[in-house]
Amino acid sequence: MNRIEERLALLKQAGKTAFIPFLMAGDPDFASSEEIVFLLDRSGADIIEYGVPFSDPVGDGPVIQQAAQRALRGGASMKEVLESVRRIRTRSSVPLMLFSYLNPILAYGIEAFARDAAEAGVDGVLCVDLPPDEAAEYKRLLDAAGICTIFLAAPTTTEVRLKLIGEQSSGFVYYISRLGVTGERAILEKDLERAVTRVKKLTGKPVCVGFGISTPEQAAAVASMADGVVIGSALVRLIHEQSARPGGIDAIKVWADNMSRAIHEKH
Amino acid sequence: MLARRMGKTRVIAETGAGQHGVATATAAAALGLECDVYMGSEDMEWQQLNVFRMRLLGARVIPVDTGSRTLKDAINEALRDWVTNVRHTHYVLGTVHGPHPFPMICRDFQSVIGREARAQILEREKRLPDMLLACVGGGSNAIGLFYAFLADAQVRMVGVEAGGKGLVPGMHAARFAGGSRGMLHGAMSYVLQNEDGQIGSTHSVSAGLDYASVGPEHAWLHDIGRVEYTCASDEEALKAFELCSRLEGIIPALESAHAIAEVIKRAPGMDPNAILLVNLSGRGDKDVQQAMRFLPEYR
The missing domain is CATH 3.40.50.1100 (Rossmann fold)
Structure with missing residues (x-):
């Protein structure tokens, strides 16, 4: 069984929700990213969402855009991201998914990507700008490699489309808690619980919620209604602020412990 | 609406x-x-x-x-x-780019250009043109002109991209000459990118052609060989900008000047009776400030 599916199944049995932190691979450099992945694993992260930097990330807000730019300036590429995953796998078996735009995958070659990603130890891929109705070849190749294909659903997604997303997704469906790009927001969308219930029902898959969740309070609230909570920009910002400071890694650990506790205990 | x-x-x-x-x-x-x-x-x-x-x-x-x-x-x-x-x-x-159905919406609105041009040339010349030329950034004016003529097999079509300062990465926006298959802004097409799929930087003297991808329908027309794509450099476009202003009394947009540059290259080698239809897709008064930088002799 795939590590993502296995972890979500275990959590479901225990009545718990997955803590899914996002970080940009290679920001500020790969050694730091890998160190932070190990730290997140120790803090109880259930799935690591590892961002593949892209020059034109139209789904991302400024925090993640700038992180991608920093990683690219450092020379990051898909090849290096996969090498990084390979290094992570020598020390950790934490479930790990890539968050990527389609073009770096296309440039790598979908077939070669599926093969090399599986071999490196990637468990899932969320390709942000690949619509589920154009994904036949991609899904076939990733399925064959044993990698989960995770697709996005939004508050405006219709019933018909949610069913399609459910069919094309494995592992879980990633629900965008509110319209827009990635980034921290002060308040959660109203009616989130009803929306998540609808997505669960129509897709028939576990539903993890992301976009705009930044505080432990928000995370705990979302944890009570979803199968997983994704936290991206808040962590990416923290990594940027702390990584150059002496002892910065400890601040990231404190953050991760707090977030993990809030999500797992749901308060 | x-x-x-x-x-x-x-x-x-x-x-x-x-x-x-x-x-x-x-x-x-x-x-x-x-x-x-x-x-x-x-x-x-x-x-x-x-x-x-x-x-x-x-x-x-x-x-x-x-x-x-x-x-x-x-x-x-x-x-x-x-x-x-x-x-x-x-x-x-x-432009005729972006996720579906944007390329279609834009094409259908722009196709008025070709429908009117086709009717007018038939009325005036009693025959179809031998060649259509248009500049291609995203490619909306070009699709607009070409679309009504696609079924007219005898009409050759040429799309002109921005050759910028030369076909070196970062110095131009000639996607067919220097790009490869990729996806940008929700459309699969020819894209200027590096081997890792990161989008490349572009340059053109005309802002409207300065774009790393091209409308997906152009990619299709290129691949089936229906339309030929070429490029004109900044220098050639400025020369055409100057000549068109001087000879025709029309100051063309710097974008459209790329199409005129191709006319200047091709016309001398063609039958004097041939009809070349070029899309003067924009006016150049918006560009005079930019052109003044490069044509100091008129200051």
């Missing part, structure tokens, strides 16, 4: 040279819609007249400071706005 029909109260647009922004701002003013236009801050510097026009028409012009600060980045920002505000906002995408 599409926005109205969908019950949306706000329109947004991206613009390179500013023409599409002015057009959107004009329509929004006439229909009483709120209007925001994203424009690369580098483009804003060189197109101050159009920025003024848009503001005068009641639009807000939002400078885009990310990336190369040109058209591609303006589209990025417009897409981000659109996914955030889609409930009440319609994105008036200014």
